[in-house]
Amino acid sequence: MVEVKNFVQGETGEWEVIIGLEVHAQVASQSKLFSGASAKFGGEPNSQVSLVDAGMPGMLPVINQYCVEQAVRTGLALGAEINLVSIFDRKNYFYPDLPQGYQISQYSDPIVGRGDLLVEVDSGYTRKIGITRLHLEQDAGKSMHDQHPNKTFVDLNRSGIALMEIVTEPDLRSAEEAGAFMAKLRAILRYVGTCDGNMEEGSMRCDANVSVRRPGEPYGTRCEIKNLNSIRFLMRAIDYESGRQVRLIEAGGSIDQETRLFNPDLGETKSMRSKEDSHDYRYFPDPDLLPLRLDSDWVAGLRERLPELPDAKAERFVKHYELTEYDAGVLTSETERATYFEEVAKGRDSKQVANWVIGELLGRLNREGISIERSKVGAAGFGKLLDLISQGVVSNSLAKKVLDEMFSTGEEAAVIVERKGFSQVSDEKQIEKYVQKVLDENLEKVEEFKNGKDKLLGFFVGQVMKLTGGKANPQMVNKILRDLLSK
Amino acid sequence: MGAKNSLAGLTVVEIRDGLRNGDFTVGELVDDHIHAAERAKNLNGYITETPDLAKDMASKSDDKISRQELGSLEGVPVAVKDLFCTKGIRTTAASKILDNFVPTYESRVTENLWGAGAVLMGKANMDEFAMGSSNITSAYGPAINPWKRESDGDDLAPGGSSGGSAALVSAGVVPVAIGTDTGGSIRQPAAFCGVVGVKPTYGRCSRWGTIAFASSLDQAGPITRSVHDAAIVLEAMSGHDRRDTTSVDRPVPQFEKFLSQSIKGLKVGIPKEYLSDSLPTEINKLWGDGGQWFKESGAELVDISLPHTKYALPSYYIVAPAEASSNLARYDGVKYGMRVSDKSLEQQYSKTRGSGFGPEVKRRIMIGTYVLSAGYYDAYYIHAQKVRRLILEDFNSAFKKVDIILTPTTPNESFGLRDKLDDPVAMYLNDIFTVPASMAGLPAISVPCGLSGTGLPLGLQLIGPAFEESRLFQFGEKLERAAEFSKQPSSYVG
Numbered sequence: 001m002v003e004v005k006n007f008v009q010g011e012t013g014e015w016e017v018i019i020g021l022e023v024h025a026q027v028a029s030q031s032k033l034f035s036g037a038s039a040k041f042g043g044e045p046n047s048q049v050s051l052v053d054a055g056m057p058g059m060l061p062v063i064n065q066y067c068v069e070q071a072v073r074t075g076l077a078l079g080a081e082i083n084l085v086s087i088f089d090r091k092n093y094f095y096p097d098l099p100q101g102y103q104i105s106q107y108s109d110p111i112v113g114r115g116d117l118l119v120e121v122d123s124g125y126t127r128k129i130g131i132t133r134l135h136l137e138q139d140a141g142k143s144m145h146d147q148h149p150n151k152t153f154v155d156l157n158r159s160g161i162a163l164m165e166i167v168t169e170p171d172l173r174s175a176e177e178a179g180a181f182m183a184k185l186r187a188i189l190r191y192v193g194t195c196d197g198n199m200e201e202g203s204m205r206c207d208a209n210v211s212v213r214r215p216g217e218p219y220g221t222r223c224e225i226k227n228l229n230s231i232r233f234l235m236r237a238i239d240y241e242s243g244r245q246v247r248l249i250e251a252g253g254s255i256d257q258e259t260r261l262f263n264p265d266l267g268e269t270k271s272m273r274s275k276e277d278s279h280d281y282r283y284f285p286d287p288d289l290l291p292l293r294l295d296s297d298w299v300a301g302l303r304e305r306l307p308e309l310p311d312a313k314a315e316r317f318v319k320h321y322e323l324t325e326y327d328a329g330v331l332t333s334e335t336e337r338a339t340y341f342e343e344v345a346k347g348r349d350s351k352q353v354a355n356w357v358i359g360e361l362l363g364r365l366n367r368e369g370i371s372i373e374r375s376k377v378g379a380a381g382f383g384k385l386l387d388l389i390s391q392g393v394v395s396n397s398l399a400k401k402v403l404d405e406m407f408s409t410g411e412e413a414a415v416i417v418e419r420k421g422f423s424q425v426s427d428e429k430q431i432e433k434y435v436q437k438v439l440d441e442n443l444e445k446v447e448e449f450k451n452g453k454d455k456l457l458g459f460f461v462g463q464v465m466k467l468t469g470g471k472a473n474p475q476m477v478n479k480i481l482r483d484l485l486s487k
Numbered sequence: 488m489g490a491k492n493s494l495a496g497l498t499v500v501e502i503r504d505g506l507r508n509g510d511f512t513v514g515e516l517v518d519d520h521i522h523a524a525e526r527a528k529n530l531n532g533y534i535t536e537t538p539d540l541a542k543d544m545a546s547k548s549d550d551k552i553s554r555q556e557l558g559s560l561e562g563v564p565v566a567v568k569d570l571f572c573t574k575g576i577r578t579t580a581a582s583k584i585l586d587n588f589v590p591t592y593e594s595r596v597t598e599n600l601w602g603a604g605a606v607l608m609g610k611a612n613m614d615e616f617a618m619g620s621s622n623i624t625s626a627y628g629p630a631i632n633p634w635k636r637e638s639d640g641d642d643l644a645p646g647g648s649s650g651g652s653a654a655l656v657s658a659g660v661v662p663v664a665i666g667t668d669t670g671g672s673i674r675q676p677a678a679f680c681g682v683v684g685v686k687p688t689y690g691r692c693s694r695w696g697t698i699a700f701a702s703s704l705d706q707a708g709p710i711t712r713s714v715h716d717a718a719i720v721l722e723a724m725s726g727h728d729r730r731d732t733t734s735v736d737r738p739v740p741q742f743e744k745f746l747s748q749s750i751k752g753l754k755v756g757i758p759k760e761y762l763s764d765s766l767p768t769e770i771n772k773l774w775g776d777g778g779q780w781f782k783e784s785g786a787e788l789v790d791i792s793l794p795h796t797k798y799a800l801p802s803y804y805i806v807a808p809a810e811a812s813s814n815l816a817r818y819d820g821v822k823y824g825m826r827v828s829d830k831s832l833e834q835q836y837s838k839t840r841g842s843g844f845g846p847e848v849k850r851r852i853m854i855g856t857y858v859l860s861a862g863y864y865d866a867y868y869i870h871a872q873k874v875r876r877l878i879l880e881d882f883n884s885a886f887k888k889v890d891i892i893l894t895p896t897t898p899n900e901s902f903g904l905r906d907k908l909d910d911p912v913a914m915y916l917n918d919i920f921t922v923p924a925s926m927a928g929l930p931a932i933s934v935p936c937g938l939s940g941t942g943l944p945l946g947l948q949l950i951g952p953a954f955e956e957s958r959l960f961q962f963g964e965k966l967e968r969a970a971e972f973s974k975q976p977s978s979y980v981g
Contacts, residue, residue: 289732
């Protein structure tokens with residue numbers, strides 16, 4: 001790994017940006033962390049609330065084993081230590097959407113300890129980011145301020161939903177690195193299926209701790225930017241905030257430790273509360289819950305049954321399919337993508353498949369904002385299209401048009417080729433006629449060619465293809481042209 | 488005061504026999520207990536009475552009896568401390584903040600009782616949120632001890648926090664009341680009212696649906712007029728509950744079987760730390776009598792030491808308020824219960840909680856908030872938890888030498904309702920003998936064993952090893968038999 005320096009230039013010299021993240025990932029679970037209520041997104045307000053979630057008197061939390069399992073699997077996927085004994089604490093504060101008056105979280109003894117994540121940054125280097133811990137906690141409900149002119153409504157559907165809070169070391173050095181970290185973390189969570197990673201629905205969000213310092217100096221004072229719900233916002237917020245801090249310090253000011261909010265419309269962060277106003281959460285072990293004890297054999301079993309993770313898969317793709325690291329990285333960044341590629345590549349030229357998946361299919365999907373599993377072009381159909389190319393039935397360029405059609409209608413490649421008459425002309429006599437026609441119409445150019453202007457071959461090929469509507473077999477056109485021109 | 492031929496005043500055992508023999512119906516039994524409650528109104532023992540529901544349950548019970556389907560508490564009238572949530576019946580915790588609260592669910596303990604055939608007579612008065620040792624903190628006015636000093640007619644405290652429960656049983660209004668004990672809230676009022684009270688091992692009864700005071704200490708238990716009755720009721724209340732992860736999954740013994748078991752050759756521990764110069768002579772003497780009675784039954788007395796006893800009360804008053812300060816945060820006027828509206832959220836919280844909670848509850852919330860605060864947590868809460876472990880270790884090593892421990896239940900007899908109001912610490916000292924077993928999670932029973940010089944009941948406490956409630960009944964029955972405590976209070980209505 002190369003030590004990459006990511007300094008930003010201020011008026012008075014270089015600055016280093018220090019970033020640590022706290023990611024909240026909702027556990028992909030049917031029910032909540034401490035109650036049997038549904039954890040589905042989008043229900044009618046207060047339709048998914050048990051007596052426990054509403055903080056009714058005398059109600060007690062009971063830990064959801066499935067959520068514990070998902071936290072452990074996530075910890076294993078992050079290569080982190082699993083703590084066989086962990087403790088649930090109460091974090092005490094008053095808010096209308098916090099029915100118990102405390103959030104059950106893990107403070108001193110989290111379920112998962114130190115781990116690492118390798119992050120490939122687009123500008124072409126890799127950085128190892130330390131994971132400090134992962135702990136389980138319950139989400140709060142939602143205050144709705146827009147339902148009534150002077151009342152606040154509370155929706156408790158989210159109250160009690162299981163979250164994994166994943167905390168990094170202050171190892172990130174730029175918005176780009178932070179963005180890449182989130183993308184990689186999201187990919188891993190989706191690989192192991194412990195979080196759907198859906199940031200729009202709030203299944204994943206993060207807080208960013210940002211500070212700046214002169215290279216080589218101790219950490220500066222940090223500000224925490226709360227509740228960033230997209231990778232783009234995270235990156236913009238970091239860029240704005242680090243710029244703000246540099247300008248402030250260079251102007252002779254100093255940074256106050258505070259919590260800030262990012263306003264995506266203005267692209268700015270704004271102070272929410274200062275350190276002095278910060279809560280004293282009075283953490284203490286929740287007496288309603290015994291310490292969580294895990295069996296080491298059970299953990300070992302989960303480790304064994306963990307699916308292949310992105311890094312391992314990319315390595316395998318490079319070795320087995322002889323792909324470039326870049327292509328392997330793109331294809332393994334999502335588990336569905338990797339599965340799709342492998343299905344298509346079965347019995348086919350893997351490099352050609354990689355080129356077509358990355359260059360053609362992903363491009364179209366990205367443009368339309370569709371995920372690969374929702375694509376109308378399934379792996380089997382896509383494979384058949386590639387077969388038509390390698391069998392010489394359709395040319396590369398026409399195949400792209402066929403893909404366009406398949407992409408919007410879901411029709412089979414062969415059907416489209418048939419209907420549109422895209423079949424390649426491979427009849428030698430037929431092609432010879434077209435070639436002769438082109439040569440007859442361009443006698444001057446034929447003369448030039450014969451006088452040594454080799455490049456004109458491409459021109460003749462183009463003319464023939466134009467004449468045949470792209471259907472002529474390009475290899476044959478080439479061969480026949482050379483034959484006739486050399487006569 | 489007692490009405491002639493009233494069925495009120497029967498014990499659980501007598502009711503069981505009477506119903507089996509067809510001497511009376513549950514309907515008649517319940518009617519007599521409704522009338523008894525009317526005669527005992529001045530005791531303020533109930534916050535809410537449920538006579539209509541009781542008659543309903545009685546008629547269902549009579550149907551069951553006609554089909555020979557008798558539960559272990561079939562037809563037995565029960566008063567339930569107003570800390571247990573009862574479905575469709577107002578449950579206040581004796582606090583204004585829950586004055587209008589009607590649960591949509593039934594606590595596990597009361598569900599067990601109804602499953603065994605018991606009949607709910609009403610919700611018993613108590614100290615607000617179970618915080619108090621006199622019943623004076625109830626938002627509905629204190630319950631009154633049916634006992635009076637021989638020298639004056641002053642109203643005396645029934646003890647607390649399960650004071651209403653103890654007063655109702657003592658006065659013969661019900662044969663059984665259910666209480667909760669956090670630091671002595673069953674045993675101390677039982678001692679003050681001359682009845683039997685059991686705090687089982689922590690985890691024996693489910694806490695599901697019981698309004699929490701201090702979660703790591705709270706346990707439900709029975710208050711009855713005999714050790715035998717307590718054994719029957721505790722068995723019916725107990726049992727594992729998946730909804731309370733601190734409840735323990737182990738079989739509930741048939742406690743009745745142990746009542747008649749001999750204690751010959753068994754060892755009774757007498758902890759020297761419970762003896763102090765300030766202990767009234769008559770209590771000290773009663774304690775000695777208790778030991779003597781055990782000796783006469785063939786047991787051996789063994790002097791033991793529980794060296795950390797003196798730290799139990801101070802650490803209790805850190806742990807319990809700390810948990811309470813968090814447990815009571817949910818009463819914020821947002822979802823249920825009282826709300827004093829204000830445009831400002833902070834003002835609404837402060838007005839709601841300011842007027843909804845009484846002074847003792849506020850005091851404990853403030854103590855608890857303080858000891859959990861950053862910078863104080865280690866010095867107070869963590870320290871108190873360490874002390875708690877030491878207390879448990881004291882008991883564990885004592886139980887290697889003895890089978891049971893005998894102490895007085897309280898350091899004094901009942902006091903006037905208006906006494907000790909200005910000195911919370913004096914009030915807290917009431918729990919000095921009951922708190923150690925609570926901190927260690929151990930089972931304990933208070934058995935009425937004698938009268939003070941002023942004619943008020945005094946109790947002795949037996950503490951057993953974890954999940955050995957059987958021993959409490961085995962030894963408690965001997966104590967009860969020897970003490971021959973049979974006097975009834977002046978306000979007896981049975």
